[in-house]
Amino acid sequence: MSKKLNLYLNAAQSAKIGIWKLNLKKHTAYWDIVTKNILEVPDDFIPVKGSSNKFYTAGENRDRLEYLVDLAINEGIPFHGKFQITTAKNNIKYVECICQVIFKKGKPRRLLGTFQDITEKQSLLNELQLNIDKFSSIFSSGNDAIFIIDALDNLITQYNPKAVEVSGYNESELIGSPISELFADESKEEAALFLQCHLSKRDHIVKDTYLKTKSGESVAVEIAFGDKFKMSGKTYLAFILKDISKRKSVETYINMISLAISETTETIIIADPMGKAVWANKAYLELTGFSLNEIIGFTPGYLSKGPDTNQNTTELLSKEIRAKKPIKVTILNYKKNKEKYWYDLNITPVFDNQNNILYFIGVGRDVSIRQRKELELNKLLEVTTDQNNKLLNFAHIISHNIRSHTSNLAMVLEVMKDTDDVEEKLSYIDLFKEATDRLSETIEYLNEIITVQRSMDIEKTKICLKDEIEKTKDSLNFIIKKNQITILDTIPDDLTVFVVPEYIESILLNLFTNAIRYKSPDRATTIEINYEVTDQHTIINFKDNGLGIDLEKNGHKIFGMFKTFHGNSDARGIGLFITKNQIEAMKGKIEVESEVGVGSTFKIYLNEN
Secondary structure, three states, rough: OOHHHHHHHHHHHOOOOOOOEEEEEOOOEEEEEHHHHHHHOOOOOOOOOOOOOOOOOOHHHHHHHHHHHHHHHHHOOOOOEEEEEEEEOOOOEEEEEEEEOOOOOEEEEEEEEEEEEEEHHHHHHHHHHHHHHHHHHHHHHHOOEEEEEEEOEEEEEEOHHHHHHOOOOOOOHHHEEHHHHHEEEEHHHHHHHHHHHHHHOOOOOOOOEEEEEOOOOEEEEEEEEEEEEEOOOOEEEEEEEEEOOOHHHHHHHHHHHHHHHHHOEEEEEEEOOOOOEEEEEEEHHHOOOOOOOHHHHOHHHHHHHHOOOOOHHHHHHHHHHHHHOOEEEEEEEOOOOOOOEEEEEEEEEEOOOOOOOEEEEEEEEEEEHHHHHHHHHHHHHHHHHHHHHHHHHHHHHHHHHHHHHEEEEEHHHHHHHHHHOOHHHHEEEEHHHHHHHHHHHHHHHHHHHHHHOOOOOOOEEEEEHHHHHHHHHHHHHHHHOOOOEEEEOOOOOEEEEEEEEEHHHHHHHHHHHHHHHHOOOOOEEEEEEEEEEEEOEEEEEEEEEOOOHHHHHHHHHOOOOOOOOOOOOOOOOOOHHHHHHHHHHHOOOOEEEEEEEOEEEEEEEOOOO
């Protein structure tokens, strides 16, 4: 008998089944090495009666064990149960415990049992149960109608509550019915072919069709199939049916709206929350020259931006879009062929019920004609304002200068009238002549100014700048030599400028004579002439090392009429005023850089358009 017991114990140990014993009379306990390993106690651990109880997880689990052990001890009832334990190393395990009762003289004397770790098997069972629960929950409460059909004959074997709601049929009408009977007459053949295709190829294709309810109503549905599965030797298939009647209604409505906005003359473009285009109407595509495929996935502003697009407006648009705010701007855009157009754009963000951004809608129109008219009007207004200012300035000049000369003449005449001495009267003739000469000179200057300011449609032509400079130098040759002026000229022989020949001749003559007239007495006079070329202008730099001008003090009046700054007796203060008017009449401009005691540089911007 002892030999058989040893064989049993060895077999149990090999199968990792623990053996435990409890002597009820002596109150001693025995755990074999497998039991100790399961409970994760040391090999030399000595158990006593009740030692195992603390390992069973407190609560219903431990209470159940203590109840079964009490029945075994007091009434001799064996038990077989599964329990959760916490080992000596705080690891949670599941165990299977079997208890047999050994009697002596009709009374329980010993408890003998096995102890097996079933943690892995129990985890699998728990996971399986969880999946079953999940499947049952999804199957019974899913938003889609689900039918389980026999793959052999296509008969319905099971369904969920949603299937009843969508179809209108009850259990007796659904179970055992062919799945094809659920479809409208015109859709039955198509649904049957779809099912056969899936059964043969296992293609997970989704298809739209129509279901016929018990009441005869035709409902738009989307059908799909799950994978085939086997149970009890039969093959089944999950048939999933989604009610898409609302979606179809929305699609119809959207198609109507799309048709309407596609035909409107207003441009419409829709972008996602990141500002990337997802759709545009025909008017937008015709205006920009892009196709729908060329704009989808791109930021519309990026595609439309060009060299003359206002950077501040672009940045403002980006800022407001990032802030999810509406914005309205007028911006210069570029078509696909790089043609410019002015664009009124109104961007509106669209949000869902949770205030999450869904998309941006941009509605716009081509306002190039309007903008062109506005620019022309603004330009005309600028010209008119400038002409009015010049007219007002001219009126002041006439009022001041003519009145000054006439006053001088009047004074001479008054003196001549008050004397009877003929010789004294004759002595005033020179004064009268001088006053009339000055009046004549002023009228000549004013006439020249009027001529320049009235020349709105002056004709410009291409001339060789080098030749014009040489002609001016030749006309001033005597003065240049007399004053020992050094002229450094780096203008190339082939440089041409688009100007009024008479004006450029006058401009060069004034700049040369000014440089000579206001030369420094402390150093040899040098005049440097060079040039720069930009997209819009040819810039002539005319630099001297003369007396210079205090720009902080006189900069605002340097180009004013009859303004002089150095007290030269031959200065009239008219040359730079006429020069500025001539340059502006040719759509150019003049700037000056100057420092007292160092010299001046005049920069003449000649408009090449």
